[in-house]
Amino acid sequence: DAKTTQPTSMDCAEGRAANLPCNHSTISGNEYVYWYRQIHSQGPQYIIHGLKNNETNEMASLIITEDRKSSTLILPHATLRDTAVYYCIVRVGETGNQFYFGTGTSLTVIP
Amino acid sequence: EAGVTQFPSHSVIEKGQTVTLRCDPISGHDNLYWYRRVMGKEIKFLLHFVKESKQDESGMPNNRFLAERTGGTYSTLKVQPAELEDSGVYFCASSQASGRLSEQFFGPGTRLTVL
Numbered sequence: 001d002a003k004t005t006q007p008t009s010m011d012c013a014e015g016r017a018a019n020l021p022c023n024h025s026t027i028s029g030n031e032y033v034y035w036y037r038q039i040h041s042q043g044p045q046y047i048i049h050g051l052k053n054n055e056t057n058e059m060a061s062l063i064i065t066e067d068r069k070s071s072t073l074i075l076p077h078a079t080l081r082d083t084a085v086y087y088c089i090v091r092v093g094e095t096g097n098q099f100y101f102g103t104g105t106s107l108t109v110i111p
Numbered sequence: 112e113a114g115v116t117q118f119p120s121h122s123v124i125e126k127g128q129t130v131t132l133r134c135d136p137i138s139g140h141d142n143l144y145w146y147r148r149v150m151g152k153e154i155k156f157l158l159h160f161v162k163e164s165k166q167d168e169s170g171m172p173n174n175r176f177l178a179e180r181t182g183g184t185y186s187t188l189k190v191q192p193a194e195l196e197d198s199g200v201y202f203c204a205s206s207q208a209s210g211r212l213s214e215q216f217f218g219p220g221t222r223l224t225v226l
Contacts, residue, residue: 034214036217041200041219041220041222042219042220043115043202043204043217043218043219043220044154044202044204044217045217046214046215046216049214087154093156093167093169094167094169095159095166095167095209096210097142097144097159097166097167097209097210097213098156098159098167098169098170099144099146099154099156099204099215100156101146101153101154101155102153103153104153
């Protein structure tokens with residue numbers, strides 16, 4: 001029973017917005033959704049997190065549905081350097097400190 | 112501010128040998144985590160330290176893996192004896208706090224190859 005479900009891969013034209021969806025239908029009411037990305041062989045890099053309201057920072061925007069069962073990460077103007085695997089993450093485990101990564105979405109930004 | 116560092120970046124060993132991976136968390140971060148991605152699979156949690164204490168080690172695959180964090184600073188993850196299926200990338204992360212709102216900062220990982 002996957003905690004998060006994401007499309008395996010997506011393409012996006014350079015300069016256009018990249019919209020990456022995630023389903024997290026079993027998320028509990030007080031749990032945050034985190035988004036990280038992994039560029040090539042680097043460690044996962046934090047992007048943004050949210051609880052119920054939409055969030056925006058210098059990297060991306062996060063739209064969370066009212067029922068909190070899904071969210072969308074938006075990269076407003078994708079560049080070639082945004083090519084990476086994007087993970088929608090929720091916490092699991094008895095202590096709630098385990099990050100559940102799932103399979104992630106491999107985003108390819110096309111020139 | 113220095114990020115999470117891991118050593119070595121790559122390690123190639125033979126089956127049956129011992130390998131020790133090291134992680135230095137961000138200074139002041141009491142929480143330290145180990146994750147790994149074995150070939151073709153997802154990144155999976157291994158364990159979580161709060162200072163020198165193991166808070167959650169439910170992800171450790173078997174007793175060939177031993178994690179320590181003496182003094183609550185850096186951590187080591189020893190694999191003894193290593194098996195072929197241990198090959199993969201081992202990530203360390205740290206956070207200032209624990210709980211539902213605590214961003215984890217990841218290191219670059221150690222790529223372990225067991226031949």
